[in-house]
Amino acid sequence: MKKISLIALTTILFVLSGCTQQDEEKTSTLPESKEDQMAYALGVMQGESMANNLASLEGTKISVAPEQVIAGFADGLKQNSQLDDKTLQSIMAEFRGNVTLAMQKKRKDEEAKQAESAGDNMAKGTVFLEENKSKEGVVTLASGLQYKIIHAGEGMSPSITDRVKVHYKGTLI
Template sequence: MKPLVRSTAIAVATLLALSACKGENKPVEVSSSKAEADKAATDKTGYPGLPTEKEQVSYTIGMAMGKQLSEIKDEVNVDTVVKALRTQMDGGKALVTDEQAQQIMQAFGQKMQAKQIAKMMEEGKANLEKGEKFLAENGKKQGVVTTASGLQYQVVTEGKGAKPGASDGVKVNYKGTLLDGTEFDSSYKRGEPAVLPLQGVIPGWAEGLQLMPVGAKYKFWIPSKLAYGEQAPPMIGPNQMLEFEVELLEIVKAPSGN
């Protein structure tokens, strides 16, 4: 959890810079002449409410800090954060030593890591159940074939060419979506086909593409065990069942190094 500790430290340091510009935690009365001057300055800079460079920089720093701290907003007390920031800026005596601060942040990092793992396990269980339920119903639909491994596919357009082997590479166009319809990858949006080795793709793809003749377009429904399982990228999530539309354009020599 070192990145968490590091980002939190940066966020805290930045909040100090922001708090220094605020002054005391009391309302400040602004004279009409001062308000008019600020408005005139704002009109020139184009940043409403931020008439000076110092305020613009301070606000921008605060925005960056807010984004970082928002990830752990339920774990921190902003007033206490500001208190520590001001103490450090004023050269006062801190309530904890640097060594104690490191121990606190290490324990906090471990706590946050445990929470993240628990959250992923809960999400993974829910995703697995949803995927299994979907596949059970989808497998009953006309035209959907379920293989011995659990992969499901449907022929959209049949091809007339050869079928790739396990050691081949393929040139394909494809679109991948989650169970809720969220699109997470698409060669169509990138504007060019992908060239991939079958030995380097997820098991569901490797199996499914070997069923396809060149020129074919298939739909795949890939259970999580044949996709990314629990170790899925964040954009996909643990134990997600994946749906793909795949067009097999060519069989090619597998890219070297795979």
């Protein structure tokens, strides 16, 4: 559990430290040794992962104080936590629960917006189909599918064993 918490705190640190330095120029340079480059790459990957995770929390009421994340990360690296394991686990469980609830609410809100948009689009689609079926050359099947023959074929109809080449343009309303 300590390893997972340490990784989570590490990731949060990298992301949030990057967020606080948006206006500053990039001053870090790539380490010279292969080992340091690997460590740096690990940090970048963790930071990008945390940035993506935090970006998914946009639009929720969850916020994270970068200073506290950095302090917790530093204490974690020193293995000098201000919290005992039980308290740490309790806080992280509460945080995960809050994130879950926030994401469920966000998903519900997005679904409501999509449902509203779907209703509008359905109405527009119905109007289009009604107008379109009265146009010259448009054929409407029982299923509601509409098509227009642009160039009628000539000659024999293909049998089940024949190969045919079809040119068509399918569109959405």
